Amino acid sequence: MSKDLSLFLGQLLRNPREISAVVPSSRSLAAAMAAPLAPGNGPVAEFGPGTGRITREILARGVPPRDLVLYEMNGAFCNLLRLNFPGVKVLNRPAQQAALDFRGSLAAVVSGLPLLSIPEPVQHDILSAAFTALRPGGCLVQFTYGTKPPVAEEVRQALDIVAWSGRRIWQNLPPARVYIYRRSAEISVVAR
Incomplete structure (x- = not known):
């Protein structure tokens, strides 16, 4: 068993509410998550x-x-992330902090958070922070593992x-689906 998987399973047993998956993301899912990014x-x-499966594909x-x-x-x-990814900035803080760290300057946010299991007000705060941190066109x-979009309809509308x-x-x-979210006002700009 790999060191990453051992750590993942250990954390799952210690903090089952914090870890939303039974195994780390597959390489196929990680590649699909990184596909929209451009160097x-x-x-x-x-x-x-988590253990950095998607991180590895983002760098690749x-x-x-x-x-x-x-x-x-x-x-x-x-x-583990600091050890495996030198040069990458690893912050032990909530995603909502990105709004303060990157106001309008990120090209993209890649999220492995279990949004379907997060209460709607917290989901709203996370997505609001992401879109505050994203630059125009980001x-x-x-x-998601679910059958519906991972961001609640009310949050998307708000x-x-x-x-x-x-x-x-x-x-x-389990099988997963990737979603890409953008600001409604920027749709025509991105489509050109």
């Missing part, structure tokens, strides 16, 4: 990187380590954001 577009934040996509910031609440995962990439649904990733346990 050289600027800083990217990852919310809830060409995002330089200096342009990647990870927001992770689990201290043990933060230590996007939020989110996955923040005036829209989602595009990607393909289902069957090579993940």
Whole structure:
């Protein structure tokens, strides 16, 4: 068993409410999450990187380590991330902090947070922070194991954001779907 998986399972047993998956994301899901990113577009934040499966794919996509910031609440995962990803900034704080750290300057936010299991007011705060941190044209990439979009309809309406649904990733346990969220007002600009 890999060191990352051992740590993941140990944290799952210690903090089952904090860890929302039974195993880390598959490489297929991680690649689908990183696919919308383009090298050289600027800083990217990852919310809830866990053991770093998606982080690894973000870097493989060409995002330089200096342009990647990870927001992770689990201290043990933060230590592992710092060890495995030199040059990447790892912050042991909530995703909501991104609004203060990157007001309008992020190219993208990639989120592995379990939004469907997060209360709607907290979900609103997380998404509001993400879109405050994103520059015009920026996007939020989110996955879900559920059958419906991971961001509640009320939150999407309140923040005036829209989602595009990607393909289902069957090579993940459980299967997952990736969604890309953008500001409604920017849809015509992005489509050009």
